[in-house]
Amino acid sequence: MSVSKLHVPAVPARPGEQPDFSYVRLSAAGEVPRPDPTVAVGETASLAESLVCVLDDSGQALGPWNPKLDTEQLLKGLRLMLLTRLFDERMQRTQRQGRITFYVRSLGEEAVSVAAAMALSDRDMLFPSYRNQGLHVARGMSLVDLMCQLLSNSRDMCLGRQLPVMYHSVPRRLFSISGNLATQFPQAVGWAMAAAIKGESDIAAAWTGEGSTAAADFHHALTFAKVYRAPVILNVVNNQWAISTFQGYAGGEQRSFAARGPGIGLAGLRVDGNDFLAVHAATAWAAERARAGYGATVLELVTYRAGAHSTSDDPARYRSREEAEQWPLGDPIDRLAQHLEREGAWDAARHAALAAELEQEVAAAWREAISHGTLTEGPKLDPALMFEDVFKELPAHLREQRDELLAEISALE
Amino acid sequence: MPSMNMVQALNSAMDVMLQRDPRVVVLGEDVGYFGGVFRVTDGLQKQHGAHRVLDTPIAEGGIVGASVGMCANGLRPVAEIQFADYIYPAYDQIVSEVARLRYRSAAAFTAPLTIRTPCGGGIRGGQTHSQSPEGVFAHVSGIKTVMPSNPHDAKGMLIAAIEDDDPVIFFEPKRIYNGPFDGEPDKPAESWAGHPQAEVPEGYYTVPLGQAAITRAGSALSVITYGTMVHVCLAAVQALGLDAEVVDVRSMMPLDIDTIAASVSKTGRCLIVHEATRFGGFGAELSASIQERCFWHLEAPIMRVAGWDTPYPHAFEWGYFPGKRRVMNALRKLVGEAA
Numbered sequence: 107m108s109v110s111k112l113h114v115p116a117v118p119a120r121p122g123e124q125p126d127f128s129y130v131r132l133s134a135a136g137e138v139p140r141p142d143p144t145v146a147v148g149e150t151a152s153l154a155e156s157l158v159c160v161l162d163d164s165g166q167a168l169g170p171w172n173p174k175l176d177t178e179q180l181l182k183g184l185r186l187m188l189l190t191r192l193f194d195e196r197m198q199r200t201q202r203q204g205r206i207t208f209y210v211r212s213l214g215e216e217a218v219s220v221a222a223a224m225a226l227s228d229r230d231m232l233f234p235s236y237r238n239q240g241l242h243v244a245r246g247m248s249l250v251d252l253m254c255q256l257l258s259n260s261r262d263m264c265l266g267r268q269l270p271v272m273y274h275s276v277p278r279r280l281f282s283i284s285g286n287l288a289t290q291f292p293q294a295v296g297w298a299m300a301a302a303i304k305g306e307s308d309i310a311a312a313w314t315g316e317g318s319t320a321a322a323d324f325h326h327a328l329t330f331a332k333v334y335r336a337p338v339i340l341n342v343v344n345n346q347w348a349i350s351t352f353q354g355y356a357g358g359e360q361r362s363f364a365a366r367g368p369g370i371g372l373a374g375l376r377v378d379g380n381d382f383l384a385v386h387a388a389t390a391w392a393a394e395r396a397r398a399g400y401g402a403t404v405l406e407l408v409t410y411r412a413g414a415h416s417t418s419d420d421p422a423r424y425r426s427r428e429e430a431e432q433w434p435l436g437d438p439i440d441r442l443a444q445h446l447e448r449e450g451a452w453d454a455a456r457h458a459a460l461a462a463e464l465e466q467e468v469a470a471a472w473r474e475a476i477s478h479g480t481l482t483e484g485p486k487l488d489p490a491l492m493f494e495d496v497f498k499e500l501p502a503h504l505r506e507q508r509d510e511l512l513a514e515i516s517a518l519e
Numbered sequence: 520m521p522s523m524n525m526v527q528a529l530n531s532a533m534d535v536m537l538q539r540d541p542r543v544v545v546l547g548e549d550v551g552y553f554g555g556v557f558r559v560t561d562g563l564q565k566q567h568g569a570h571r572v573l574d575t576p577i578a579e580g581g582i583v584g585a586s587v588g589m590c591a592n593g594l595r596p597v598a599e600i601q602f603a604d605y606i607y608p609a610y611d612q613i614v615s616e617v618a619r620l621r622y623r624s625a626a627a628f629t630a631p632l633t634i635r636t637p638c639g640g641g642i643r644g645g646q647t648h649s650q651s652p653e654g655v656f657a658h659v660s661g662i663k664t665v666m667p668s669n670p671h672d673a674k675g676m677l678i679a680a681i682e683d684d685d686p687v688i689f690f691e692p693k694r695i696y697n698g699p700f701d702g703e704p705d706k707p708a709e710s711w712a713g714h715p716q717a718e719v720p721e722g723y724y725t726v727p728l729g730q731a732a733i734t735r736a737g738s739a740l741s742v743i744t745y746g747t748m749v750h751v752c753l754a755a756v757q758a759l760g761l762d763a764e765v766v767d768v769r770s771m772m773p774l775d776i777d778t779i780a781a782s783v784s785k786t787g788r789c790l791i792v793h794e795a796t797r798f799g800g801f802g803a804e805l806s807a808s809i810q811e812r813c814f815w816h817l818e819a820p821i822m823r824v825a826g827w828d829t830p831y832p833h834a835f836e837w838g839y840f841p842g843k844r845r846v847m848n849a850l851r852k853l854v855g856e857a858a
Contacts, residue, residue: 231592265625274624281591282624286615292581293616296588296596303544303570303594310588322608326581333576495622496661498629498684501729501773 115354119426127434129359130408131155135162136169140387143395147373150403154364154374157408160383165444173225173387177451183224183382184446187216187439189464190240193249194413196468197256201417205480206256208270212237214380214412214430217438218313218343220244221385226311226393231297233281233290233312236271237343237411241313245278249468253475260485261478265494287318291327291340295402298338299330309396311339311389316363316406317348317356324366328404332371337396339389340372340404343379345411350424367404379407380435382442408435489515523719524711525696528670529559529635532677533597535723537567540595543681546573547582547599547635556601557637557696579609583634587616590630597681603638603690604650617686618661633680633687638666639747639794640826640840641694641704645833651746651795651826656688657771657804664771665728666690668749669699669716672769675726683728692746692794700747701754702842731775733782737764740788740853743779743805745769748792748841755846761854771801779805780812787818788853792846797825824849 118126133156140158141149160172167174175183194211201209212219219240223232234241242252254261256270264272274282281297284290294312301308318324319342331338342363346353356363367374373395377388385407392403410433414421446452479485493500493508500508523531536543545560545567551574554561564572575582579600586596600606606613613634621629640649657664663685667673673691680687694700698709711717734749739761742752745768756763764782768774783789789809791802802823809821824841832839 233588263625263627264623267625268623272623274627276627282620282628284616284619284623286611289584289612289616292584292612293588293591295581296585296590297592298588299585300589300592300594303589304592322578322580323584323612326576326578326584329576329578330581330585334573495626497663497773498621498626502776503773 115352115359117352117354119429120424121422121426123426125426125429125432127432130434131157132434133157133159135159135166138169138171140170140391143391144398144400147368147371150373150375151365151368154368154376155362157376157378158384158388159378159381160387161381161441161445165441165448167383167445171384171387173383173390175383175386177446177449179224180442180446181451183220184439184442185460185464186220186240186244187382187442188461189467190216190220190243191439192461192464192468193243194239196472198417200472206270207481208417209256210236210271210416211413212239214437215343215345215409216240217382217385217442218341218379218407218409221382222311222341222389225386225389227308229279229308230393231279231281231294231308231310233294233297233310234283235290235313235315235343236283236285237315238313239271242273242275242278242280245275245280247273247275247278249471250474253471254478257475257480258487259475259479260487262487265491266487288314288321288323290314291323292330294338294340295327295330295336298336299334302334302337307397309337309339309393311341313341313343315348316342316344316353316358317351319363319366320356328366328370328372331402335399335401338402339392339396340402342404342406343409344406345409347411347415347425349415349419362406364404364406372401373403374406375403376406376408378435379409380438380441382438383445410435520718520720522712522717523670523674524698524717525670525673525691526557526559528674528719529677529691530561530563531719531721532674532681533560533563534566536678536681537563537571539723542593542595543597544571544573544589544594545597545599546575546586548575548577548601550574550599555599557693560599579605580612583609583612583617586632587612587620587630590632591628595631595681597633597635600634600636602648603636603652604647606636606652613656613662613688614659618659621685622661629684630686631684633677633689635677635689635691637693638690639692639694640831640836641700641747643833643836646831649831651793653690653771654795654799654801657801661686663687663728663773664690665769666692666746666771667769668692668695668746668767669714670711670719671716672726672732674719675724676728676769678723679725679728682725687728690746694747695750699750702751702840702846704837729770729773729775731769731778732767733764733778734767735763735765737762738786739763740790740850741766741782741786742790742792743768743809744792746794748794751841751843752792752846755843755850758843759847759850761850763850768805774808776808776812780809783809783813784816787816789813789817789821790824790849790853791821792824792841794826794841796828797823798828800825819853822849822853
């Protein structure tokens with residue numbers, strides 16, 4: 107008699123084991139065809155399993171997905187990715203020094219955000235996760251404003267109410283980041299539905315990690331996007347790890363996350379997330395499709411979370427230390443720099459000079475940000491702000507509670 | 520003035536607002552072509568178009584999540600959750616997103632949406648069509664939670680909810696959709712026809728949220744209640760011939776504690792009645808808030824009548840439902856304490 111046996115997804119390498127990325131299915135640069143963005147969903151089924159890749163190992167841009175960006179655009183992309191990385195590095199150190207409570211880096215995933223932001227119109231509405239700071243940097247938010255949020259200081263855009271990294275911006279069209287996973291997915295679809303109801307041409311884009319594709323909201327979003335043909339791009343950033351949980355536990359074994367798209371009736375593209383050109387081209391393709399009325403695309407950006415999940419975990423405790431350097435898709439900044447070098451537009455000296463300049467920019471922003479206070483020093487937010495914005499008007503019970511707190515504070519002074 | 524039942528009054532509220540405000544959209548399961556399982560959205564899609572009155576997939580989290588995004592893009596969605604018992608899949612979106620968006624973004628983004636949902640028992644609906652989860656939502660900071668008890672309030676409060684810049688959970692006590700109910704299931708069903716609170720203006724008007732109503736004035740004791748139980752309590756008071764004041768809470772959040780406390784301070788006796796389970800229910804908040812303000816006026820302990828602390832049972836509905844007899848027993852006890 108046969109008995110059932112529970113399948114437990116295999117994890118390629120735990121600490122002390124040799125990294126094994128044989129499970130990552132690769133396509134050669136330039137190999138994958140690029141259909142017209144208005145193609146039928148079914149035609150994208152194979153694209154959802156292969157890998158859209160433009161840059162080869164030598165930095166050459168190949169094939170139909172090459173977005174053929176001018177050098178100025180490429181240099182801008184490189185600068186924004188490097189700025190994002192240096193900003194992250196500095197904020198990580200700052201957390202270690204105890205100046206901010208918490209931080210989440212996007213190390214190794216910078217192309218996913220920066221290339222997408224550059225491929226979209228500034229009017230398109232973005233619904234980021236907490237690891238998309240490249241979107242904020244690329245949309246031109248001031249580093250000082252971002253840092254003030256991280257510091258919960260007197261100029262914090264969230265007025266001290268949110269964990270670090272949960273930014274927002276109405277003028278830059280960046281939706282308020284939630285700490286709860288995947289909630290932004292159906293929201294982005296609703297935003298896009300509203301754009302279609304109103305007959306506007308702006309589209310929405312949302313990002314979530316591959317781990318969060320297991321959440322109900324992910325499936326709600328895909329279903330609603332399919333049903334109403336909402337003009338939205340649904341990005342799954344497959345960085346292989348959800349804290350300590352390998353992507354196999356989100357259902358990534360033998361099946362791509364992009365394939366969730368065609369499975370439900372949406373276009374799907376699996377993209378080399380560390381290839382700036384591929385991310386740019388795929389985002390532009392999905393945006394054109396959405397704007398033309400052909401609905402949403404599920405874009406899987408295959409990348410690697412080179413750092414910890416957040417400042418609260420140590421990846422050496424759950425995965426092989428050697429993984430990051432052996433990741434087959436390399437590093438997004440190195441790869442774009444290599445391409446620019448090959449084109450004769452970049453070299454090591456210029457790279458070092460740019461890094462030094464951006465480090466200065468980050469350092470200057472930090473000096474300005476802390477002049478507005480930190481959690482422990484300098485100007486403080488008025489504690490009465492705790493009670494504002496629960497509702498539009500302050501209701502009686504919150505007025506009473508606010509007054510009680512203020513009396514408590516003044517008794518201490 | 521036309522007479523409307525609650526279904527017609529709610530329908531009229533949405534019709535008025537769809538006409539008045541191009542930002543308003545209605546969405547939910549079966550709300551479009553079919554007009555809703557209780558007919559509350561009947562005819563709205565035909566009148567206002569399939570792009571403004573949307574049938575949705577069966578995914579409450581998706582309905583509310585998409586509504587949040589619509590709000591961020593300038594619409595005013597009115598989402599229907601077909602039964603309050605089905606609201607839980609949307610709980611994360613309601614609590615973590617709808618209720619928190621204004622606060623977490625320092626008012627940069629807001630979610631001025633209305634979530635309508637039929638609640639309460641007395642319709643032989645068993646545990647999946649009878650719950651009263653208002654206390655669960657009143658407990659969440661950042662959303663308004665209301666429940667009308669008659670057609671006039673239903674229309675005026677729904678228009679106020681749609682116009683409100685804060686999110687509102689709008690509970691509709693479905694047992695009284697078609698007529699008031701005194702808690703005696705064996706009597707023939709009453710209709711709203713001829714009831715003074717069924718006089719409903721055709722056009723636009725509002726009943727402000729956050730205001731309780733004195734449904735019946737009196738001086739011997741105060742009955743603090745809402746929804747279907749307003750009618751059960753009125754019947755119980757009348758049967759005993761008591762000079763009771765019946766206060767319809769109407770809005771759990773914001774709570775009009777001033778009106779409620781003034782009544783209890785005047786009468787010195789207080790019975791709190793709701794259908795929802797008793798332990799940790801909204802009645803507990805009412806009791807504590809009243810006690811804080813009225814302690815020196817109280818002549819007897821505050822009493823509660825509520826649903827038993829069990830799931831809503833199918834076969835034992837009338838043993839579960841806090842009907843007229845249970846309210847009368849409590850009233851007798853409350854008045855008896857006077858002696």
